[in-house]
Amino acid sequence: MVPTHDDPRYLRSREAIVAAAREVLLTHGPGALTHARVAEQAGIARATVYRHWPRSDQLLSEAMATVPMPFFDAPASPTRDWLVRELTTLAQQLGHHDVRVVATTLASAALWEDDMDARRARFADLLASRLADALDDARARGEVDLHTDPRDAAALVIGPLYYRATIERGTTDEHVVATLVDGLGRWR
Amino acid sequence: MVPTHDDPRYLRSREAIVAAAREVLLTHGPGALTHARVAEQAGIARATVYRHWPRSDQLLSEAMATVPMPFFDAPASPTRDWLVRELTTLAQQLGHHDVRVVATTLASAALWEDDMDARRARFADLLASRLADALDDARARGEVDLHTDPRDAAALVIGPLYYRATIERGTTDEHVVATLVDGLGRWR
DNA sequence: ATCCTATGAGACATCTTGACTCAGAGCGCC
DNA sequence: GGCGCTCTGAGTCAAGATGTCTCATAGGAT
Known part of the structure; x- marks a missing residue:
């Protein structure tokens, strides 16, 4: 039956x-x-x-x-090192064709289909939350003086990697990642 | 005939x-x-x-x-003010549905069609060049000490706006724009 | 061995796609 | 205004795509 x-x-x-x-x-x-x-x-x-x-x-x-998408791992200390590691990994994953396909397809399809938009929202929120939590924690421990709202951090540091990968179609080097992390605030 | x-x-x-x-x-x-x-x-x-x-x-x-896409206007002096103005405009344009549609469609279609990829490359190069030229000029005039290669600047400052608009589906406020500009280097 | 369920193969109606035809309308030219 | 020329509208057509259905059969549980 x-x-x-x-x-x-x-x-x-x-x-x-x-x-x-x-x-x-x-x-x-x-x-x-x-x-x-x-x-x-x-x-x-x-x-x-x-x-x-x-x-x-x-x-x-x-x-x-079925395509594994990049997320932030559990935060480690010091947060700055963790963040540099995670962003480097993320930049490297965005170099993979599969990830680029899924990311651009998601961004595009989300404009026309409700469930795709829900998927996009979950994805964006998960990244933003994990990063914001890690930064809040670092700030509470006195590791950093943030220049911005932690909820803006995802756009600030992931955005460049994403733009580089999907629009400029290039790779992001270590130095740029370091610049991004240092742009978030003053690390101690 | x-x-x-x-x-x-x-x-x-x-x-x-x-x-x-x-x-x-x-x-x-x-x-x-x-x-x-x-x-x-x-x-x-x-x-x-x-x-x-x-x-x-x-x-x-x-x-x-047929959809007008955002580009950088001719640079004005001081470069920092010009850049803040341009990025604010760009962020505002990325808030428009039309621009988001074309941007995401471009990024997505570029992965599968050669002429779309050519269009993407032209678009990315134009933005990166104009910004790099303006920054080179500002540096030559002693207006700024850049922290990064001027060719990376587009990804650094446009990337967050693009990510915010297409993945997080939100708007970017003035404060974030200022943070982005200040992240490029030390302005005098 | 038996029963049940998922699959393969195909038939089928319907819709889509791209090409083609031809009468008629719109336009330039005198 | 009248005469050609060319573009369009409307329609036909074949080929292919799409979604549904049927039925025999093979795979797996018992």
Whole structure:
């Protein structure tokens, strides 16, 4: 009666579809993400794809969810060193094609689809919160005198990396990361 | 024999198509930009749209070109004041839906289409060059000691505004702009 | 071995896409 | 005003895409 969803055949198809959707998204872009194309890439029947994800925007959601996006790790002390490490990692991840695809697709799709916008909001909020918390903590410990509101910090330090990666299509070096961190406030 | 291209009928159709394409792009997104939809929006025959722009990516190019994008004006002195003015304007323009649509569409489409990537590169280079030139000039006049390479300045100051507008979907206030400008170097 | 469920293969109607045709209207020119 | 020329509107058409449905069969639980 009720669909099981733990049938090995079901899970196998599901995995094949997700992997194929991911592949299509990353190599041909969100515009190429159709049921037919995913079925072909996965080597399964078109009807099966429809059974799992009836609408193609769900397919896109799923495909995007499979690409690991950069987040801030748990803060460490001293906060300045932690922040430099995290931003360097983030800059490096933004150098990867997969991450750029998902980031730009997210920013673009969020303007037209509600669930994509919700995903964007969660993503932005998570980054901003983690950074703000770490900075609040550093400030409480007297490690830094901030020049700005901690909630602005994400835009201030991630923004340049993001712009560099998606608009200028280049990489960000260590020196720029250090400049960004020092721009947040006076570190002791 | 040879198509004229200054026939009033031709120009009228062209204008109607461009306006309609712009409208469709801005209200329904690049995915909705089809010949049929543009024809309907423009109130003209579908075949006419094909005659003017046979491929739909050309339609997208045209539509995007109709939206005025922010650039830096000619530098004024003192450079710091000019820069604050320009960045404030830029932040305000990034608050407009039209500009966000074109910016995110550009970043996204550039990953999949060569001419979009060329457009992106021109856009990024123009912004970076104008800013770098203005900063070089300010440095030569002794107005500023830069902390970074002037070619990095665009990412450093535009990046946060761009991130704020497209990922966090918020506005940037004057104080943040001032922080950004002061982060570039020591102004005299 | 038996039953149940998911899949594969295909049929099917419908919609979309891009090309083409042709009559008629709009425009430049005299 | 009248005469050509060219562009447009409206429609047709074939090919392909899209979404639904059916049914035989294979995979897996018991």
